Amino acid sequence: MSIHRLRTRLLAGVCAVVATTGLATVVTAGPAEARVATTQVYSPAMKRNIPVEILGAQRRGAPTLYLLDGLRAPNNDNGWLINTDVRRFFANKNVNVVMPFGGAGSFYTDWDRRDPVLGLNKWETFLTRELPNFMANRYNSSRTNNAIAGLSMSGTSALNLATRHPGMFRGVASYSGYPLTTEPGFAQGIQVAISQVGGNADNMWGVWPGGRWLENDPALRAAALRGKRVYISAGTGGSNIDPVTNPTKFAQVVPLEVASGIASRQYLGTLQMNGVRVVSRITNEGTHDWNFWQARLHESWFSTLGPSLGA
Numbered sequence: 001m002s003i004h005r006l007r008t009r010l011l012a013g014v015c016a017v018v019a020t021t022g023l024a025t026v027v028t029a030g031p032a033e034a035r036v037a038t039t040q041v042y043s044p045a046m047k048r049n050i051p052v053e054i055l056g057a058q059r060r061g062a063p064t065l066y067l068l069d070g071l072r073a074p075n076n077d078n079g080w081l082i083n084t085d086v087r088r089f090f091a092n093k094n095v096n097v098v099m100p101f102g103g104a105g106s107f108y109t110d111w112d113r114r115d116p117v118l119g120l121n122k123w124e125t126f127l128t129r130e131l132p133n134f135m136a137n138r139y140n141s142s143r144t145n146n147a148i149a150g151l152s153m154s155g156t157s158a159l160n161l162a163t164r165h166p167g168m169f170r171g172v173a174s175y176s177g178y179p180l181t182t183e184p185g186f187a188q189g190i191q192v193a194i195s196q197v198g199g200n201a202d203n204m205w206g207v208w209p210g211g212r213w214l215e216n217d218p219a220l221r222a223a224a225l226r227g228k229r230v231y232i233s234a235g236t237g238g239s240n241i242d243p244v245t246n247p248t249k250f251a252q253v254v255p256l257e258v259a260s261g262i263a264s265r266q267y268l269g270t271l272q273m274n275g276v277r278v279v280s281r282i283t284n285e286g287t288h289d290w291n292f293w294q295a296r297l298h299e300s301w302f303s304t305l306g307p308s309l310g311a
Contacts, residue, residue: 035088038101041134045110045122049099052131053078055090055097056139056240063145063309064096066127068108068154071193075102079151080126080297083290090300095311098131105197108150108157108192109216112206117198123157127155128165147171147305151293152256153193156181159218166224171308173231173300175293179218179267182209186263219267223274230271231304233281233296234264234269235288256288 040049067086069079078099080086090097103123111121127148135141148169150158155177162172180186187208191201205212214220233258261282271278281299 001140008100008245030291037241041131043122043126043130045125045130046120048120049125050131051076051101051102053081053099054135054139055087055098056097057094059094060140061152062094062096062139063311064098064132064139064141065305065309066146066158067097067099067219068148068149068150068157069101069103070151071105071153071195073102073104073154075104076207077101077199079290084294085299086297087229089301093301093306093311095306095309096135096141098135100127100131103154105153105193105194105199107160108154109160110210113203115192115199115203117200118194119204124161124164128168129163134167144310145167145170146166147173147229147298147308149173149175149300149305150177151175151288152177152260152288155179155260156190156218160216162228162230163221163224164216165220166228169228171229171231171305172225173297173305174264175300176234176264176288177232178260178263179232180263182213182217182220186215186259189259203281209303219270222267222270222276225271225276226274228276229304229308230278231280231296231300232264232268232271232278233283234260235285235292236261257292260288 003160017090027253038051041052042049042213048144068083073079079097086097105118106121106123108123108127110120110124115119132141132143132146136143144167144170148158148162149172155174156179158172159174159177159179160181162169178186178189181190191208194201201208205216268278269281281296
C-alpha cells in the first residue's frame with residue numbers, strides 16, 4: 001500500500017485511529033537524569049512538592065510563559081528540556097519560562113478523584129493559583145500578563161486552561177493538540193491515552209459524555225479566547241518514514257499527527273466563527289515529534305506568544 005493511500009485511509013478512519021493509538025505515545029529522547037537546579041514548589045492541592053524548572057528573565061516583573069509537557073511527562077525532568085533548545089532560545093528573551101515536571105496522563109487538569117495509579121491530580125489549581133502565587137512572590141511576575149503553550153496532550157491542556165482562565169492568559173499556543181475533547185473518537189482517544197500510563201479517565205472528569213467533560217472542551221468555550229492571541233499548529237502526517245521498513249516509528253508519529261491535523265482544522269473554524277484572532281500553521285509536513293514542536297515553539301513565540309506578553 002502506498003503512503004498516499006494509507007494516509008487517505010487514516011483520514012477516513014480518524015476516530016478509530018485515535019481510539020487505538022490515541023495520543024498514547026509522545027516520542028522523547030529516553031529516560032532523563034534528575035536536574036539539581038530545579039525549584040520545589042509545594043502544592044497544597046496535591047499535597048506534595050512539584051519540581052519546576054524556571055528560566056528566569058533578567059529583570060524582575062517580566063511576564064511568564066507556562067510551558068507544559070506531553071503525555072509521558074517524567075517526574076524528574078521536562079520534555080522541552082530533554083529534547084529541545086528551549087534554554088538557549090529563551091536566554092535573551094524578557095520572559096520567565098516555567099516548566100513543571102510530572103503530570104503524565106493528567107491532561108494538566110483537576111481530577112474528580114484520586115487515581116490508584118496516577119495519584120492526586122489537581123494541576124489546574126496548581127497552574128492557575130499556586131504556581132502563579134509563587135511566581136508573583138519570587139519573581140514579581142504578573143498574575144495577568146502570562147501565556148501558556150503545550151504539545152500533544154498538553155496542547156489540549158493549554159487551550160483548556162486559557163479558555164477557563166482568560167483573565168490570566170493573554171496568549172496560548174497548541175502544537176499538535178486535540179481540542180475536541182468531547183467528540184466521539186477523540187474522547188475515546190483521551191481515555192485510551194490515560195490508560196496507556198495506567199490511569200482511569202473516569203477519575204478525571206467522570207464518565208463520558210457526562211460529568212465535567214463538557215466543561216473541559218475548548219471548542220465549546222471558544223468565545224472565551226476573544227481578544228487573546230492564539231496559535232494552532234499541526235501536521236497532516238506527511239513524512240518520509242517508510243511504514244514497511246520502520247512500522248513502529250510510523251505508528252508512533254504519523255497517525256497521531258493526522259488526528260491532530262483534523263481536530264485542529266475543525267477547531268480553527270470554531271475559533272474564527274467566534275471572532276478569535278488566531279495564527280495557524282497546518283502543514284502537509286510534520287510528524288508527532290520534538291523536532292516539529294521545537295520549530296513551532298520558535299515560530300509561535302515571534303508571531304503570537306511574545307507579542308501577547310509585550311516581550
